[in-house]
Amino acid sequence: MRRQLPIEPVSTEEVEEEYNLVTLLACSECDYFRFKEHEGEVVYERRGRCPECGSDLIVEGVFRTEADPGAFPDYEEVKRVLRALEEAGYEAEDHRVLEDGSIELRYERRGDPRELARRLGELGFAAEPGEEAGSLRVFKHVVPKEEPGYLIPLLLSVPIFAWAGGWYAFRSAWYGLEFAVAFSAIFFAKELAKFWAAGREGLDPRLPLALPVPHFPGGYSGVVRSNVRPMLARSLCRVGAAGLSVGFLVSSAVFALGALHRHVPVKFKVLHSTWSLLLASGLGLKANPLTLAGWAGLAVTWLSALPVYPLEGGYIMRYYLGNTGAVRWLSALSLLVQAFLRWYHVAIVALLVLLKITSRIPKDRSFLDDDERKDWGPMLLLTFILACLAAPAPLGLWPWDRIVSLPKEYAWLFLR
Numbered sequence: 001m002r003r004q005l006p007i008e009p010v011s012t013e014e015v016e017e018e019y020n021l022v023t024l025l026a027c028s029e030c031d032y033f034r035f036k037e038h039e040g041e042v043v044y045e046r047r048g049r050c051p052e053c054g055s056d057l058i059v060e061g062v063f064r065t066e067a068d069p070g071a072f073p074d075y076e077e078v079k080r081v082l083r084a085l086e087e088a089g090y091e092a093e094d095h096r097v098l099e100d101g102s103i104e105l106r107y108e109r110r111g112d113p114r115e116l117a118r119r120l121g122e123l124g125f126a127a128e129p130g131e132e133a134g135s136l137r138v139f140k141h142v143v144p145k146e147e148p149g150y151l152i153p154l155l156l157s158v159p160i161f162a163w164a165g166g167w168y169a170f171r172s173a174w175y176g177l178e179f180a181v182a183f184s185a186i187f188f189a190k191e192l193a194k195f196w197a198a199g200r201e202g203l204d205p206r207l208p209l210a211l212p213v214p215h216f217p218g219g220y221s222g223v224v225r226s227n228v229r230p231m232l233a234r235s236l237c238r239v240g241a242a243g244l245s246v247g248f249l250v251s252s253a254v255f256a257l258g259a260l261h262r263h264v265p266v267k268f269k270v271l272h273s274t275w276s277l278l279l280a281s282g283l284g285l286k287a288n289p290l291t292l293a294g295w296a297g298l299a300v301t302w303l304s305a306l307p308v309y310p311l312e313g314g315y316i317m318r319y320y321l322g323n324t325g326a327v328r329w330l331s332a333l334s335l336l337v338q339a340f341l342r343w344y345h346v347a348i349v350a351l352l353v354l355l356k357i358t359s360r361i362p363k364d365r366s367f368l369d370d371d372e373r374k375d376w377g378p379m380l381l382l383t384f385i386l387a388c389l390a391a392p393a394p395l396g397l398w399p400w401d402r403i404v405s406l407p408k409e410y411a412w413l414f415l416r
Contacts, residue, residue, distance in 0.1 A: 025047055028058050103137070194312070241382075
């Protein structure tokens, strides 16, 4: 493999402080090569023997790069990547290593992207479409060895904030605890469903990044993290659909269980969604920590369904739109609507956190399956949840009765 990187004559003194210098060693007879940190080698200098055929290893070039030298693949890794393409049904025509350490591959026949994603993930590599049709860019996916220390405190903050929200609603530590247990069960059931779906999609999930919302109801979603860089939009779509489905079903079940418990007055007015109104009218629900936890879980599910990347609704919309720019605009619009409908300081916290996360979406992020025919089931699920759970104020703390006249049936009949 010769001339894999564009050779640029550079001065070591000029570049070493600003760039990394990488030396390419290539066999004089076979296609063996090796990248290493620059240690004063000179182009065309002989540096050892080829482990494949025993011929001389020659310094073919010294390159400047902003990538870590460890990001460059070795000979065996390139061979394994080519084998993964072949086993996934791709027919590679040509390949070369670029100056950032990625491998550019051109293929004549396209194979199964799901199988390719699985095989590359097992090798510790990720891939995305190249700039030209019929090309792929494959690169090492580096995963931190240790989990960030703030993940567990964020997860623990969900029941803590939920307890504070329950105390605020009922002015009772015991009822606050009952609410916190019920709401946390909904929240973690939804996150476990996403964790399970990510595992089935081969993403090797890690601890999620919880997004708590002080002080009520305690948290409303978590961001999926994995040891494998997601390469298929369909995989993230399925993760999002799993979280929304379980969140909707478990919240509805907890909401309905409130019919079995005695009435406990809530200290503030909250507003029905279409779905909660249907359940409340049909079951004659009373106000208590279970009904409020189920209602809060439904509100959380609605918020998670908004097309805010990287939450569940954003995963699903990203699958259909195939363009992170469009998802960006939808995310910002959803957050602005949410900021208007929700209590002001909660909205500001959510706005800042989610805009920060959303702004970090790589503009050039693309997936291997963007051009495949779509499955419209997740979109129907997303539309159903958004339509059923929409309410004038999802967390219901605006004094709407002083601003506009709302229909009487939206004023939580079972709280009277």
